[in-house]
Each structure stands twice: as structure tokens, then as C-alpha cells.
Amino acid sequence: MRYCGGCSLSEEHPGVEFGPDGLCSLCRLDAAEELLTNYRYTNEVYQEFRRSGPNPRGEFDCLFMYSGGKDSTWMLDRFVSEGKRVMAYTFDIPFESEHAAQNLELARERIPATFVLDSDDAGITRMMREVFNRPVEKPGKYLDEKLPCVSCRTFFVIRAIIRAYRERIPYIILCADPQQILTMESNVREVVRGFYRVFGERLTDELFRGDIEDLLFAEDRDLPKIVFPFIATRHEYDPDTMISELKAKGLYQSSPLETHCKLLPLLNYYSFKNYGCMFYKLNAASHVRSVRRNKDYDRSTFSIKFPRTLDLVDVESSLRRVVLAIAAGEGEPADHEQTLIDIFQRLDAEPDAARFVARQFLDMRAVAADMGIRLN
Known part of the structure; x- marks a missing residue:
């Protein structure tokens, strides 16, 4: 098997092509134009959110997707300290580790946000069973090897979108790190359409029970916007410093390698x-x-x-x-x-x-x- 001379990806990695120089398409920056487009959009939405004042339509300025990991804990603490009225939304994933639960408790004790817990064990487990058991298409597209993880995240992002839409919350904060930009869709309608494409109309309707149609046909001004703060500030992203700061505040106890997902x-x-x-x-x-x-x-x-x-x-x-x-x-x-x-x-x-x-x-x-x- 051949491996890329620049980064060690194999020639069988989905969505990656090798050139005559032995370098893969990622090392040749074939995705640069798409990255720049995504970065520009995320920067604009992030700056819009930072400039925004109190939400005149409701009690929260943003729905903050809080996982208990280092990224979301650090940014939640920052936004609350700056005076944002935050709904800290956690989807209770049934395959979360005990370390995630410990970090969530630390945040609830020390960060003055409104914490909301959502769950649908049967729905998300059914979807994940579908992903793992279905046959895959070869050679595959870029990021197909991460489909179970991306699908899980998309499931609870849609739940968060529905919650924000119902409660008239204008922004959803999603703390993807800078490397995850190509796995994330920033337009809420496209998040929903992407789920439809992967799982079909029947399963999508069964999992979300008609709420999807409200999102697809809503006016643009009524839909929340997804904010990626770490992607917009990617050059400042320093996980080692973040972890040190969080531990000094008593907000984080685990190691980044101790993933919060049992899967x-x-x-x-x-x-x-x-x-x-x-x-x-x-x-x-x-x-x-x-x-x-x-x-x-x-x-x-x-x-x-x-x-x-x-x-x-x-x-x-x-x-x-x-x-x-x-x-x-x-x-x-x-x-x-x-x-x-x-x-x-x-x-x-x-x-x-x-x-x-x-x-x-x-x-x-x-x-x-x-x-x-x-x-x-």
C-alpha cells in the first residue's frame, strides 16, 4: 500500500487522491478554496454575534451546545463572563463516559449559565445502529470514515436547532475545533437536508416527528445562525493553554485523549x-x-x-x-x-x-x- 510522502495518509483513504509526486490531495491543498469560503462565512457570523446586543425576542442571546469537553467549557466560561445570556444546552448522549458527566457537574457548580439537558436515547441509538450496520460505498468520499461520529453530532445539532427556533434564540454556538471545518455545515437548512440525504425521508421524519418541515419552510430571519467561535479565531487556538486555565479554575479534570465518547x-x-x-x-x-x-x-x-x-x-x-x-x-x-x-x-x-x-x-x-x- 502506498502512503503519502507528506502526511502518511494511505492511497485507500476515502476522498483522497494521489498525484504523480506521491503527495495526496490534502497536501497539495486541493481543498483550499472550499476552506477559504467556509472561513470567510464563519468569520462574518462570529463577528455579527460578538457585536449583537441582548436578544429582543427572548431571554437568551445564544443556545450554547455544551458537551463538557475542554473546548466548550473554556468558551462557555468566556461568553458568560462577557455578559452573554446563555442557555447551555447539553444533549445527553447515552454513550457518554463518566468523565464527561464529571466535567458537566463542575461547570454547573461554577458557571452562572442556564443549563438545559435534552435526550432521546432510543432515537439516537437507532440512528447509530443504522449507520454502523449499513454497507458502505467504495472508494468513498472525504470524511466517510467519520460518518458515525458526524451523524451523531448532526442528530443533536438538529435537536438544538429545533429548540433555538422554538424559543426564538438567534445564535447557536458550536465549539468545533479549527480542524473540523470540513465536517461541519454552517447553514441550518443544509444541516437538515444533509440528514435527509444520508438517512432518507422515513427515518428522518420518524426521528424528528415533523419539526423538520417548520425549519425548511421558515423565513430566513426566523432561523438561528450557527456560530463557530474556534474556527473564526483559529490562529489563537491553543489547547494546552486552555486546559491549564480550566484546571486552574477547577473546571476540567480529564485528559483530552480520554474521549468523552464510549463509542x-x-x-x-x-x-x-x-x-x-x-x-x-x-x-x-x-x-x-x-x-x-x-x-x-x-x-x-x-x-x-x-x-x-x-x-x-x-x-x-x-x-x-x-x-x-x-x-x-x-x-x-x-x-x-x-x-x-x-x-x-x-x-x-x-x-x-x-x-x-x-x-x-x-x-x-x-x-x-x-x-x-x-x-x-
């Missing part, structure tokens, strides 16, 4: 089974690309920090073997656990964080059985 092992299984890549391959490839272009580059690419000396191809190969073995019920759990701990420590995780994530992987078959996801 991380299944997300890796999906990526490996269908496209031969680990789930965070694009993030890691972006880091390799940055280091190659600037030897003095000393930060994480964005939300995940990778060691400068990382042998990405070897780490990915080791992770693929253990993930597929666990999925098949092969090998000894103790051996798998040690292999996973070694892998995550190579990715710069502290020992406790490495063990925490490794145990999530060992539980993969039980989580899949609970959700009705088939492991082939």
Missing part, C-alpha cells in the same frame, strides 16, 4: 473495517504535515496532540490488529490491554489515561451488543 473503539472498528484507517488518522496526518512544513512547529494540530517523533504508520498498523482481534473475539484481553496501553502512551497519553481508554476498547463487543451493532 471511540467502535468508531475505530468502523474506520478500519471499511477504509483501513484509524479514526483519528486525518488529525494525525495533519500533525505530520505541519511538522514537515515547519520543523519548529511545536503545538498540537488542533484538538489532539501528537508526539513530533510519532511513527504514524506503525501506530495505525498496531491499532488495526488489536481492534479487529477484539471485534472478532480473538486473543487474550490482558494482552490486548497491554498493547493498547503501549499504543496510547506512544500517543503521549499519561499512564492513567492510557489505561482508561484501553479498557473502553476491551468493552467494545459488549457495547456493540447493547446497541445491536453487528461486528463482522
Whole structure:
């Protein structure tokens, strides 16, 4: 298998093409024009939100999508401190880890926002079962390896859009990090249409029970706008500093690698089974690309920090073997656990964080059985 000479993406990565120079389309900046268009729009909406005064149509200036992660906690604290009237909206995902719940409790105790909890365990589980069990199309489009994660996020973003529309809240704050720009749709109608395209009219209507039509036919002035603060301020994004500030305020206790999603092992299984890549391959490839272009580059690419000396191809190969073995019920759990701990420590995780994530992987078959996801 060929790997890109600039960033280590493989030739089988969905939506990535290789040129005669051995570089992939991302290293050749083929997506630059689309990125610039998205950046301009997100900058404009962000500046509009920052200039806006109190919402004259309701009690909240924004609906803030709060996950309990470092990005959303840091920005929530900032906006509330600046005087914004914030509804901190959390969708209670049934596959959230205990660390996310701990961070949410810290925020509720220390940040004076109005916290709202929403949930639909049956609906989101049904949708995720559909994503994991359906056959995929090859060779695939860019980001197809992240379809389960993108679908989950889109589900609760639509729930948030419906809530903001009903309560006349003009802005929805979504703390995607700068690398996620190509996975995010900024127009609320297109968010809905995209869900229709992936899941069809029947499932979409069943999951959202007619609320979608109100959004599609509403006047533009009545629809909320999605604000991406970290994308608009991408050059200032420094996760290490953010985590230090949050821990100093008692607002964050976990490590960034200790993902808040229990489905991380299944997300890796999906990526490996269908496209031969680990789930965070694009993030890691972006880091390799940055280091190659600037030897003095000393930060994480964005939300995940990778060691400068990382042998990405070897780490990915080791992770693929253990993930597929666990999925098949092969090998000894103790051996798998040690292999996973070694892998995550190579990715710069502290020992406790490495063990925490490794145990999530060992539980993969039980989580899949609970959700009705088939492991082939």
C-alpha cells in the first residue's frame, strides 16, 4: 500500500487522491478554496454575534451546545463572563463516559449559565445502529470514515436547532475545533437536508416527528445562525493553554485523549473495517504535515496532540490488529490491554489515561451488543 510522502495518509483513504509526486490531495491543498469560503462565512457570523446586543425576542442571546469537553467549557466560561445570556444546552448522549458527566457537574457548580439537558436515547441509538450496520460505498468520499461520529453530532445539532427556533434564540454556538471545518455545515437548512440525504425521508421524519418541515419552510430571519467561535479565531487556538486555565479554575479534570465518547473503539472498528484507517488518522496526518512544513512547529494540530517523533504508520498498523482481534473475539484481553496501553502512551497519553481508554476498547463487543451493532 502506498502512503503519502507528506502526511502518511494511505492511497485507500476515502476522498483522497494521489498525484504523480506521491503527495495526496490534502497536501497539495486541493481543498483550499472550499476552506477559504467556509472561513470567510464563519468569520462574518462570529463577528455579527460578538457585536449583537441582548436578544429582543427572548431571554437568551445564544443556545450554547455544551458537551463538557475542554473546548466548550473554556468558551462557555468566556461568553458568560462577557455578559452573554446563555442557555447551555447539553444533549445527553447515552454513550457518554463518566468523565464527561464529571466535567458537566463542575461547570454547573461554577458557571452562572442556564443549563438545559435534552435526550432521546432510543432515537439516537437507532440512528447509530443504522449507520454502523449499513454497507458502505467504495472508494468513498472525504470524511466517510467519520460518518458515525458526524451523524451523531448532526442528530443533536438538529435537536438544538429545533429548540433555538422554538424559543426564538438567534445564535447557536458550536465549539468545533479549527480542524473540523470540513465536517461541519454552517447553514441550518443544509444541516437538515444533509440528514435527509444520508438517512432518507422515513427515518428522518420518524426521528424528528415533523419539526423538520417548520425549519425548511421558515423565513430566513426566523432561523438561528450557527456560530463557530474556534474556527473564526483559529490562529489563537491553543489547547494546552486552555486546559491549564480550566484546571486552574477547577473546571476540567480529564485528559483530552480520554474521549468523552464510549463509542471511540467502535468508531475505530468502523474506520478500519471499511477504509483501513484509524479514526483519528486525518488529525494525525495533519500533525505530520505541519511538522514537515515547519520543523519548529511545536503545538498540537488542533484538538489532539501528537508526539513530533510519532511513527504514524506503525501506530495505525498496531491499532488495526488489536481492534479487529477484539471485534472478532480473538486473543487474550490482558494482552490486548497491554498493547493498547503501549499504543496510547506512544500517543503521549499519561499512564492513567492510557489505561482508561484501553479498557473502553476491551468493552467494545459488549457495547456493540447493547446497541445491536453487528461486528463482522
